Amino acid sequence: MSHSLSEKITHRTAQVGVIGLGYVGLPLALACARAGFPTVGLEVNEQRAQDVNAAHSYIEDVSDVDLAPHVQAGRLRATTDYDVVRELDIIFICVPTPYTVQRAPDLVYIIKAAEGIATRLREGQLIVLQSTTYPGTTVEVVRPILEQASGLQAGHDFYLAFSPERIDPGNKQWSAYNTPKVVGGLTPESTALAAAFLRQTGAPVHEVSSPAAAELTKLLENTFRAVNIALVNEIALLAERMDIDFWEVLEAAKTKPFGFMPFSPGAGVGGHCIPIDPYYLLWKAREYDFYTRFIELAAETNETMPYHVVDLVVKGLSRQGKPLTGARVLVLGVAFKADIGDARNSPAERVIELLQGRGADVRYHDPYVPTYRVGGDVFQREPLTLHSVALTDAELAAADAVAIVTGHHDVDYARVLAHTSLVVDSCNVTHGLAGGATVIRLGAPLPQ
Incomplete structure (x- = not known):
């Protein structure tokens, strides 16, 4: 046969x-x-x-x-x-x-x-x-x-x-x-x-040797990424508190030719694999009276990042004497990573839901994702479909804050800085750019 x-x-x-x-x-x-x-x-x-x-x-x-x-x-x-x-x-x-x-x-x-x-x-x-x-x-x-x-x-x-x-x-x-x-x-x-x-x-x-070994191989690969992303997310939060630029530290660490693998912090994790696969493993582990505390802690850390991005928006608006309630916030990038149109499980969903839940008027721009659905969960009961707005000078000027969640490379961030007053950058795409906006970068000291 x-x-x-x-x-x-x-x-x-x-x-x-x-x-x-x-x-x-x-x-x-x-x-x-x-x-x-x-x-x-x-x-x-x-x-x-x-x-x-x-x-x-x-x-x-x-x-x-x-x-x-x-x-x-x-x-x-x-x-x-x-x-x-x-x-x-x-x-x-x-x-x-x-x-x-x-x-x-x-x-x-x-x-x-x-x-x-x-x-x-x-x-x-x-x-x-x-x-x-x-x-x-x-x-x-x-x-x-x-x-x-x-x-x-x-x-x-x-x-x-x-x-x-x-x-x-x-x-x-x-x-x-x-x-x-x-x-x-x-x-x-x-x-x-x-x-x-x-x-x-x-x-x-x-x-x-077996299907189970192959199944665990995939979960190891993606859990490895989830845990390491959680590590840099946590250290980035620490760096903020210590007034150290984590992105500078990351570039320095990357010069070591052995024993270090770079991962970048951000607004969270997305896609079909990284946010989900660790939960498959920790669920199965419990059948064996085994508790994967390390994996669960990593997931918890990654899931707090959208909340931190919203906190940075609140902090930036407060410095300008504005409340989040009633503020217009433009979210840049809702795909789960740069330069693709795949928005599955993107941290942008939670960022938008949290902003809307606190009274903000939220719009988004993503050149790869023309429509984006949020809600239908405990954070926002009613599902809502949003449509990407054109990234015009007028749209930027009308925003009280711009939150960069996904750093698509074909967005002109220098123009963003030139036409809006406040930018919260979760992926360091504005580093080194000049403009009139106040820029708060995740993982970096607050601007003076």
Whole structure:
């Protein structure tokens, strides 16, 4: 059985399916098609499926030009019909893994995908979960669903593995085509087949002993970032109190050629990984009577940063004799990082909600995010959709304060300083620029 699938992989005739055509799934589907495999994306959002079939991309990291030759050649198509699973040899699950409002893992999309596969599963297929999740999900959640509905046995009748996604939106150097893959299968055969396929897409592959080891690998990577960001956020707050410019300290520390890795403080953490993945790990750890205090403290530190940004706005307005209530505040940048249009879990959401909750008139400008939704939570019960305003001189002049949350590089910050009275800069993009505005930088002494 494995020999047959192995041959299909070698000759690039294996029929590949990708469930979920979002930030992870669409680049993966394109990578499979580029490698010569007939690929179908299974997407519950009908508009997205239609867009792919029209060679239209809704993902920044994939262009229409990228899609067109593969769609036109018939190597890549999309559907909303799970019955296509019966035709496939290899199936990747690339669905979202959010958390609940209590920050517990929410596996509803993984479960639905597994259920959709299970009733159509046949012998010899390889199922690879890519969605970021806690150790044990592949074996404890996905495997039982597949086995019970199909009557087949994982590792004997079909193959099962986990290979974490490592997508970094907006990264031009590392993509789905060259970022090394980690893969761990339920059995050695499952690992070997999944690794053989992933190597065909062009990326190096590192094999581990189990799906759980691969699952924990991804959580380690993102928890590492979350903890280190929390560290510099905390030291930046200390530096403010000590009247030391943390950004100067960071530049000095970066000169050490070994033993130091630079991270930058800011208004918080965002995206689908860094704010969420540590909670998946600490939730699972409790099953083992293990309390990840260090990880939880890091999350707590990062989650306080939007509050600190608002406090800096209040402090700046107070110095000018203005209350926050009734003040117009212009937020610059709501994407979760610079120069992309992905605003998932951006700290800008909490900043805006806190400002509005204290009576401010809040507007925002982001050249990459035309509309932005806030609210629908305990901080602001009613959801509200905001629209990016043009960054005109008049808009800047009308603002009592400008809060820079995300430092997009194509914003003219010198012009911002020239046309407004108060700027709170959470990412140090105004350092060294001249202008008439009073500038309060996160992590730096207050201006005299």
